[in-house]
Amino acid sequence: MTTESKAAKPALPASPPLTERQEARRRRILHTSAKLASRGGFDAVQMREVAESSGVALGTLYRYFPSKVHLLVATMQDQLQHMHETLRKRPPSEQDPGARVAQTLMRAFRALQREPHLADAMVRALTFADRSVSPEVDTVSRLTTAIILDAMAPPAAHRSQEARPAAPPTPEQLSAVRVIEHTWHSALITWLSGRASIAQVKIDIETVCRLIDLTAPERGGQDSR
Secondary structure (H helix, E strand, C coil), X not given: CCHHHHCCCCCCCCCCCCCHHHHHHHHHHHHHHHHHHHHHCHHHCCHHHHHHHHCCCHHHHHHHCCCHHHHHHHHHHHHHHHHHHHHHHCCXXXXXXXXXXXHHHHHHHHXXXXXXXXXXXXXHHHHHCCHHHHHHHHHHXXXXXXXXXXXXXXXXXXXXXXXXXXXXXXXXXXXXXXXXXXXXXXXXXXXXXXXXXXXXXXXXXXXXXXXXXXXXXXXXXXXXX
């Protein structure tokens, strides 16, 4: 046992939940960030202007978000949460899990396509993020994973609280989900930079989502003897 492990540092206390007033202030800040990014992309989001438009002091803004990158990654998290809620209300209808995931991701892509400056600002923030932004980046990744896992569930699971998928995702499927996330993010970057058409993005997404079906466990164990 090392000296460091013998004298383990106490765990940092969890941040207290925001009060209703603080949450409302945070919502205003994120709304302002999204509005400015929608108009002019990454460069249009200036912390002083965000503070003034949100009706908060600049110092207060920095207590919520230490940098513009923190702010825009949090904006992406907020956008994904709204997207997730919308997708849950109108779940995919395709028969196979891979096709449902592809349908879901293309719906998400088209939502971002309607706000290209905002999408570019959020993706650039993710690209610029260093270790100080790891918690926010991890939250974005978890939300993306949740969207994909929800899409994998049978349609009945979305219509009923009692209905559940036949089995949880296998380790191989979870690995496939990570590959799908990487591909979706890469496809978004190549589209934003003008190096890929929407048609090509759709082909890439549909192709990689087949990994969900290829890594699915054998149904009902009929092949095992």
